[in-house]
Amino acid sequence: MIATIQESPLFPMVNPESVAFYGASNNFAAMGTNMLSSLLALGYPGRVYPIHPSEEEVRGLKAYKNVAELPEAPDLAVIVLPTRLVIQTMEECGKKGVKTAIVISAGFREKGEEGAAEEEKLLAVARKYGMRFLGPNCIGVTNLHKKLNTTFMRAEGRPGGVGFASQSGSFVTQMFDYLARFGSGFSTAFSVGNAADTDLVDVIEYLGACPDTKVIGMYVEGIRRGRDFVRVCREVSLKKPIVALYVGGSKTGSRAGLSHTGTLAGPDKLYDGIFRQAGVLRAKSVDELFDICRAFCTLPLPEGKAVAIQTHSGGPGTVAADACGRAGLSVPEFSAETSEALSPYVPHTGSCANPVDITYSKNPEDFFGSIPRVLLSDPGISMLLVYYLVPNSMVETPFKRLGLSGPEAEEAARGWLDKQADAISALVRESNKPVAGFTFRGIMEQFPQALMERGIPVFPGPERAVAALAGMVRYRKYRERLVKGLE
Amino acid sequence: MIATIQESPLFPMVNPESVAFYGASNNFAAMGTNMLSSLLALGYPGRVYPIHPSEEEVRGLKAYKNVAELPEAPDLAVIVLPTRLVIQTMEECGKKGVKTAIVISAGFREKGEEGAAEEEKLLAVARKYGMRFLGPNCIGVTNLHKKLNTTFMRAEGRPGGVGFASQSGSFVTQMFDYLARFGSGFSTAFSVGNAADTDLVDVIEYLGACPDTKVIGMYVEGIRRGRDFVRVCREVSLKKPIVALYVGGSKTGSRAGLSHTGTLAGPDKLYDGIFRQAGVLRAKSVDELFDICRAFCTLPLPEGKAVAIQTHSGGPGTVAADACGRAGLSVPEFSAETSEALSPYVPHTGSCANPVDITYSKNPEDFFGSIPRVLLSDPGISMLLVYYLVPNSMVETPFKRLGLSGPEAEEAARGWLDKQADAISALVRESNKPVAGFTFRGIMEQFPQALMERGIPVFPGPERAVAALAGMVRYRKYRERLVKGLE
Numbered sequence: 001m002i003a004t005i006q007e008s009p010l011f012p013m014v015n016p017e018s019v020a021f022y023g024a025s026n027n028f029a030a031m032g033t034n035m036l037s038s039l040l041a042l043g044y045p046g047r048v049y050p051i052h053p054s055e056e057e058v059r060g061l062k063a064y065k066n067v068a069e070l071p072e073a074p075d076l077a078v079i080v081l082p083t084r085l086v087i088q089t090m091e092e093c094g095k096k097g098v099k100t101a102i103v104i105s106a107g108f109r110e111k112g113e114e115g116a117a118e119e120e121k122l123l124a125v126a127r128k129y130g131m132r133f134l135g136p137n138c139i140g141v142t143n144l145h146k147k148l149n150t151t152f153m154r155a156e157g158r159p160g161g162v163g164f165a166s167q168s169g170s171f172v173t174q175m176f177d178y179l180a181r182f183g184s185g186f187s188t189a190f191s192v193g194n195a196a197d198t199d200l201v202d203v204i205e206y207l208g209a210c211p212d213t214k215v216i217g218m219y220v221e222g223i224r225r226g227r228d229f230v231r232v233c234r235e236v237s238l239k240k241p242i243v244a245l246y247v248g249g250s251k252t253g254s255r256a257g258l259s260h261t262g263t264l265a266g267p268d269k270l271y272d273g274i275f276r277q278a279g280v281l282r283a284k285s286v287d288e289l290f291d292i293c294r295a296f297c298t299l300p301l302p303e304g305k306a307v308a309i310q311t312h313s314g315g316p317g318t319v320a321a322d323a324c325g326r327a328g329l330s331v332p333e334f335s336a337e338t339s340e341a342l343s344p345y346v347p348h349t350g351s352c353a354n355p356v357d358i359t360y361s362k363n364p365e366d367f368f369g370s371i372p373r374v375l376l377s378d379p380g381i382s383m384l385l386v387y388y389l390v391p392n393s394m395v396e397t398p399f400k401r402l403g404l405s406g407p408e409a410e411e412a413a414r415g416w417l418d419k420q421a422d423a424i425s426a427l428v429r430e431s432n433k434p435v436a437g438f439t440f441r442g443i444m445e446q447f448p449q450a451l452m453e454r455g456i457p458v459f460p461g462p463e464r465a466v467a468a469l470a471g472m473v474r475y476r477k478y479r480e481r482l483v484k485g486l487e
Numbered sequence: 488m489i490a491t492i493q494e495s496p497l498f499p500m501v502n503p504e505s506v507a508f509y510g511a512s513n514n515f516a517a518m519g520t521n522m523l524s525s526l527l528a529l530g531y532p533g534r535v536y537p538i539h540p541s542e543e544e545v546r547g548l549k550a551y552k553n554v555a556e557l558p559e560a561p562d563l564a565v566i567v568l569p570t571r572l573v574i575q576t577m578e579e580c581g582k583k584g585v586k587t588a589i590v591i592s593a594g595f596r597e598k599g600e601e602g603a604a605e606e607e608k609l610l611a612v613a614r615k616y617g618m619r620f621l622g623p624n625c626i627g628v629t630n631l632h633k634k635l636n637t638t639f640m641r642a643e644g645r646p647g648g649v650g651f652a653s654q655s656g657s658f659v660t661q662m663f664d665y666l667a668r669f670g671s672g673f674s675t676a677f678s679v680g681n682a683a684d685t686d687l688v689d690v691i692e693y694l695g696a697c698p699d700t701k702v703i704g705m706y707v708e709g710i711r712r713g714r715d716f717v718r719v720c721r722e723v724s725l726k727k728p729i730v731a732l733y734v735g736g737s738k739t740g741s742r743a744g745l746s747h748t749g750t751l752a753g754p755d756k757l758y759d760g761i762f763r764q765a766g767v768l769r770a771k772s773v774d775e776l777f778d779i780c781r782a783f784c785t786l787p788l789p790e791g792k793a794v795a796i797q798t799h800s801g802g803p804g805t806v807a808a809d810a811c812g813r814a815g816l817s818v819p820e821f822s823a824e825t826s827e828a829l830s831p832y833v834p835h836t837g838s839c840a841n842p843v844d845i846t847y848s849k850n851p852e853d854f855f856g857s858i859p860r861v862l863l864s865d866p867g868i869s870m871l872l873v874y875y876l877v878p879n880s881m882v883e884t885p886f887k888r889l890g891l892s893g894p895e896a897e898e899a900a901r902g903w904l905d906k907q908a909d910a911i912s913a914l915v916r917e918s919n920k921p922v923a924g925f926t927f928r929g930i931m932e933q934f935p936q937a938l939m940e941r942g943i944p945v946f947p948g949p950e951r952a953v954a955a956l957a958g959m960v961r962y963r964k965y966r967e968r969l970v971k972g973l974e
Contacts, residue, residue, distance in 0.1 A: 028888055031847075106836050168802020174876050178927045219802060245806070252818040253809025256796075259838050285950040286806060286927070309743075315655020315706060319732070319773060322740025331739040349593050351746050360518075389661050401515055440665045440773070444929065460947075463772040 001205065001235050008206045009132045010198060013100035014143050014188055016075035018047040020067055020098060022089055023080030023105075024058050032080035033059070034152040035104065035140070042149045049074060066092060073097035078140065078150050083107030086136065087122050094129025101126070102150055103135035109194045110137055110259075119196045126197055138193025139169030142176075144186055145212045151191070160185030161214030161297035162290070163207035165200050167192055167257075171219040175290065181444060183452030184294045187212035201228045208236030215296035217289055218244040221257035222265040223274065230278040237279030238482055241296050241475040244280050245289040246271050279478045281471050291457075291464050292471035298455035299434035304382040305329045305473045307466075308375040309355035311387040312367070317355035320385055320438070320462035327470035329383075331355070338378040345371050368420035376431035383469050384435045386424070387462070392417070392446055417447045425454035434472060438465040488692065488722050495693045496619045497685060500587035501630050501675055503562035505534040507554055507585060509576055510567030510592075511545050519567035520546070521639040522591065522627070529636045536561060553579060560584035565627065565637050570594030573623065574609050581616025588613070589637055590622035596681045597624055597746075606683045613684055625680025626656030629663075631673055632699045638678070647672030648701030648784035649777070650694035652687050654679055654744075658706040662777065668930060670939030671781045674699035688715045695723030702783035704776055705731040708744035709752040710761065717765045724766030725969055728783050728962040731767050732776040733758050766965045768958050778944075778951050779958035785942030786921035791869040792816045792960045794953075795862040796842035798874040799854070804842035807872055807925070807949035814957035816870075818842070825865040832858050855907035863918035870956050871922040873911070874949070879904070879933055904934045912941035921959060925952040 002008050005015070019039070023032025036050065036059055049070050050058035057063055064070055067077065067089075077093045079086055079101055086105050093101055108119040119136065126133050134140060140150030144159035153173035157180025166172055169191035179185045188210060190203045200218060207216045216236065223229050233242055248254040248265020257265050275282045283289035307329050311317035321331045331354050334342070342352040345366040350359040356375070361367050367388070375384050392413050399409035428435045437451055437458040448458040459465035489495050492502070506526070510519025523537065523546055536557050537545035544550055551557055554564070554576075564580045566573055566588055573592050580588055595606040606623065613620050621627060627637030631646035640660035644667025653659055656678035666672045675697060677690045687705060694703045703723065710716050720729055735741040735752020744752050762769045770776035794816050798804035808818045818841050821829070829839040832853040837846040843862065848854055854875070862871050879900050886896035915922045924938055924945040935945040946952035 028884075166802070168800070168805070170800035170802040170876075174800065174803070174927050177878065177929075181929060221805060247805050247809035250809045250812025252812030252816075253805060256801075256805040256808035256818070256842050259840050259842075259844075285810075285948060287948050287950070313655070313657035313661065314743075314746075315653070315657040316661070318655070318708060318740060318743040319734050321743035322734035322737050323772075325737025325739030329739075331743070353746050355743055355746075357746075389657075391664065397515075440661050442664075442668060442931065444931070461772060461774050463774070 001232070002209050005206060005209045008209065010100070010202060010206045012075035013102065013132065013134060014141055014148070014206065015146050016046055016100070016148065018049070018072060018074035018076070019044075020049045020051055020070060020074045020077040020093070022051045022077065024050050025052055025055055026058060031104070031152055035078065035080055035150055038149045038151055038154055042147045042155050044147045044149070047072075047074070067096045067098065068092065070096065073099070075099050077101045078104065080104040083118070087118065087125055090122055090125045090131070090133070094125060094131055098131065101131060101133040102138065102140040103133055103193075104138060104140060104150075105135070106137040108136045108196070119194060123196050132197055134190065134198045135193040136196060138191040139173060141188065141190055142172055142186055143188040145188070156180045157185045159187060159212065161187055161212065162293045163187050163210055163213030163216045164189035164218070165192065165203040165207065165216065166190065166219040167195070167200070167221045168219050169193070171286075179290065182290070182294055182457070183449060184290075184297055187214075195224070199225065201225050201232050204236055204242065205232050208232070208239060213240065215240055215293045216242045217293045218242065218280070219289070220244050220246045220248070222248050226274060230274060233278035233280050234482055237479060242278070242280045243283050243289055243292045243471065244275060245283045245286060246275070279482050281474055281478070283471070284467075287464060288467050291459060291468040294457045295434070295436065295468040295472055296475070298457065299428070299436070299472065300432045301476050302382040302434050302469070302472055306332050306380055306382045307385050307469065308334075308378070308381045308383070309385050309387070310367075310371055310375060311355050312358050312360065313387065313389070314357050316387045316389070316438075316440070316462060317357050320387065320466060321355055323463045323466040327466050329466065329470055329473065332380055335378060335380060338374060341374045342371065365420070365423075368424045372424055372427050372435065376427055376433050376435070381433070383433060385465055385469065386435065386437045387439070388437055388447065389439050389441055391441060414446060418450050421447065421450035421454050421456070424451070425456055428456065434469065436465045436469055438462050488719070489696050492693060492696045495696065497587070497689060497693045499562035500589065500619065500621060501628055501635070501693065502633050503533055503587075503635065505536065505559060505561035505563070507536045507538055507557060507561045507564040507580070509538045509564065511537050512539055512542055513545060518591070518639055522565065522567055522637055525636045525638055525641055529634045529642050531634045531636070534559075534561070554583045554585065555579065557583065560586070562586050564588040565591065567591040570605070574605065574612055577609060577612045577618070577620070581612060581618055585618065588618060588620040589625070589627040590620055590680075591625060591627060591637075592622070593624040595623045595683070606681060610683050619684055621677065621685045622680040623683060625678040626660060628675065628677055629659055629673055630675040632675070643667045644672045646674060646699065648674055648699065649780045650674050650697055650700030650703045651676035651705070652679065652690040652694065652703065653677065653706040654682070654687070654708045655706050656680070658773070666777065669777070669781055669944070670936060671777075671784055674701075682711070686712065688712050688719050691723055691729065692719050695719070695726060700727065702727055702780045703729045704780045705729065705767075706776070707731050707733045707735070709735050713761060717761060720765035720767050721969055724966060729765070729767045730770050730776055730779045730958065731762060732770045732773060733762070766969050768961055768965070770958075771954075774951060775954050778946060778955040781944045782921070782923065782955040782959055783962070785944065786915070786923070786959065787919045788963050789869040789921050789956070789959050793819045793867055793869045794872050794956065795821075795865070795868045795870070796872050796874070797858055797862060798842050799845050799847065800874065800876070801844050801846075803874045803876070803925075803927070803949060804844050807874065807953060808842055810950045810953035814953050816953065816957055816960065819867055822865060822867060825861060828861045829858065852907070852910075855911045859911055859914050859922065863914055863920050863922070868920070870920060872952055872956065873922065873924045874926070875924055875934065876926050876928055878928060901933060905937050908934065908937035908941050908943070911938070912943055915943065921956065923952045923956055925949050
């Protein structure tokens with residue numbers, strides 16, 4: 001196991017100071033051009049050398065006829081060429097001393113036997129020169145902390161803590177916007193494609209050492225190096241959680257995966273066993289995968305499985321309580337001290353039991369201050385789950401009644417909501433217990449965004465919030481088991 | 488069973504021509520005032536009579552000291568008064584000849600024995616005068632088709648086809664915005680509260696006969712009249728699907744429900760049996776409940792369980808295929824004719840198998856025209872599931888390259904996307920097979936909104952889309968079984 005990313009053979013690929021780019025031109029419809037454009041759009045600060053047989057300049061950069069002409073041996077070559085040109089290009093890169101490559105081009109193992117033979121040749125060339133490469137049939141790497149994005153989609157949002165190892169490029173590119181909407185983002189995401197050389201195991205090892213990565217997500221169609229996978233994941237899991245979406249466990253999923261990346265999948269039970277041994281949390285859906293990752297990015301680990309639920313509506317509180325029970329979390333009754341401490345803040349129509357249901361606020365600021373403070377101080381409570389669904393317009397109304405104009409009331413409401421978000425995020429830090437929110441309104445509204453900016457994950461619906469908290473509890477247990485196993 | 492809503496004793500409550508309103512005043516902070524404001528904001532066209540002991544006018548309407556003074560016996564009285572005044576008020580309404588009431592006030596059975604005794608008295612008064620009432624401890628009724636909304640939340644969005652019977656008021660009020668974002672909406676939604684008189688069974692009977700209601704959703708904490716429930720649901724299920732979220736099956740859920748509405752819940756297995764017998768589809772989450780309802784609102788019923796998946800990205804296609812397998816749907820291989828017919832539209836990097844993966848479009852219009860037409864013509868295919876994730880900005884780019892200005896390109900992109908939405912919705916009508924979409928981008932973006940406006944439901948994620956389609960297949964089977972049972 002490596003201790004730092006600098007020790008990883010993937011380091012130059014993920015943190016390159018210079019990149020040779022094959023397949024970009026001044027034709028905007030070409031995939032390679034799109035990929036180079038993404039790299040430039042993100043503001044990649046390193047040196048970029050487009051390689052093109054005829055153009056003098058590509059996207060405003062001086063172009064080179066071939067890699068031999070370059071003034072240096074770049075850290076990385078990105079290859080977006082017709083399949084038949086890939087092996088020869090790799091050979092030329094090797095001769096020049098290029099350290100790593102990303103082979104975007106498809107048409108290898110996923111296309112059957114002939115393609116598999118070509119892939120073997122590609123691997124042999126890379127080995128000959130001591131090069132490591134990603135792909136083929138992938139969309140490359142995104143390291144948002146280093147402004148590196150080799151994919152054809154523009155990166156959106158801020159760099160975040162989610163390291164990602166994916167057997168599908170889509171789950172890199174198509175999650176930029178998704179994660180950004182949740183105020184989260186990738187640290188480094190890899191699309192391994194056919195994984196001829198660099199596979200999930202290599203990537204997990206890298207991400208395990210990556211200081212920007214708080215949690216590792218995986219999209220898995222099938223695992224080839226099972227033993228290495230378990231070994232590396234066990235070690236990494238001690239440091240940070242790994243969460244996987246495995247889609248090869250059904251007949252329909254395994255057949256689709258085979259035609260997608262040529263990966264042979266195995267039955268669900270086998271993979272459940274592998275994941276359990278490896279300390280990897282299995283997610284049930286794409287949303288659950290990223291929901292659990294988001295929770296780990298910003299929240300402290302829960303000490304136990306006891307959840308306090310706080311709501312202003314009975315139904316959503318009851319659904320949350322039911323979801324907790326189904327997910328193996330408890331919703332314990334509060335101590336007499338806690339119930340008593342809550343009573344000044346809860347009107348007689350509400351409930352000081354768990355879920356705490358205020359029905360309406362006597363003093364609206366209690367909801368994000370006094371009540372959560374009481375709940376988080378209860379030593380029998382490990383986590384807090386808060387339901388909040390008040391549109392900005394309802395917060396504005398009282399300000400308007402005080403005589404404020406429309407825009408003034410809007411601003412006052414924004415300020416008030418920001419203050420509530422500050423209050424509850426301060427409580428997470430003080431108590432060192434996780435707090436999550438859920439809503440049925442759009443997560444793009446100001447209040448969920450304000451909470452997520454401050455590290456309080458907000459989920460669209462109670463079941464998703466509960467699944468994320470339950471994921472954290474599962475990880476804590478896994479890790480305790482792994483620690484014991486190593487003793 | 489009633490054949491028309493006019494036969495239902497609930498008809499005057501849900502379609503009132505006149506309403507007496509207790510508890511509204513000129514104090515904007517009062518719940519009753521908020522409720523009256525919602526009613527007026529929606530543009531309720533009937534006659535409204537605020538009843539107030541001292542005010543001459545409430546919210547611009549002439550107020551009356553008591554119900555006896557009214558110029559007519561209203562169809563409905565809405566009662567938002569302190570608990571101690573409710574029974575006497577019901578008595579006065581009865582004397583006046585008011586036909587129905589909605590008792591918003593809480594403090595009855597959910598508060599223990601004493602409250603239960605008061606609730607019995609309330610019921611006795613209503614029986615004495617032949618009045619039907621909803622509640623107590625509820626937030627009333629929303630009939631968007633009649634511009635009736637007695638809840639404290641402003642109704643949003645258009646009237647839709649989702650009839651709703653809820654043991655939580657929140658799942659009425661807090662779904663206005665939720666459903667509107669999905670281009671869907673309630674027909675009539677009931678919050679039954681403690682259900683002292685009108686309960687879920689009465690409401691289902693009403694909604695079964697309601698011509699605006701395409702599907703009935705339910706939020707259930709516990710069912711009291713089990714036998715009647717099964718009987719009425721079986722009959723209604725023959726005409727339209729019923730979908731239920733039951734939250735009393737776990738210890739945590741049943742305890743929370745008890746404190747919420749005083750309902751005694753039963754174990755999951757018992758309820759699974761009741762729902763199965765009744766022909767009611769059980770949903771696993773709030774999202775699944777409304778996702779299934781949305782699908783039923785606009786799509787034809789599938790003939791079988793075979794899904795064609797169409798994607799431009801391998802990963803999301805594979806996840807969708809895996810989700811189908813887990814949900815009991817099939818993703819069959821295509822006939823030779825279908826594969827051959829697809830081949831002109833799919834580049835060699837793609838796949839003409841199921842999932843059809845175009846990887847990129849040779850001609851982007853094929854994606855919503857030629858390809859779905861081929862897939863829906865295959866007699867072995869019952870449903871089509873389409874993955875689409877292209878931001879407007881990407882659609883705009885080629886128009887900009889053709890020399891259009893920014894706003895021109897935006898408009899051209901909007902026009903192009905609307906045209907694609909028209910194309911695919913025409914195919915649903917032609918083929919009479921359900922088509923659903925999924926995306927990882929925000930559902931508020933233009934293209935998902937354009938599809939949903941045209942009756943193609945779009946889901947945030949493949950698992951949710953598959954659960955909705957699987958719900959339709961389950962209903963078809965249920966109904967076939969029910970039909971046989973009646974023969």
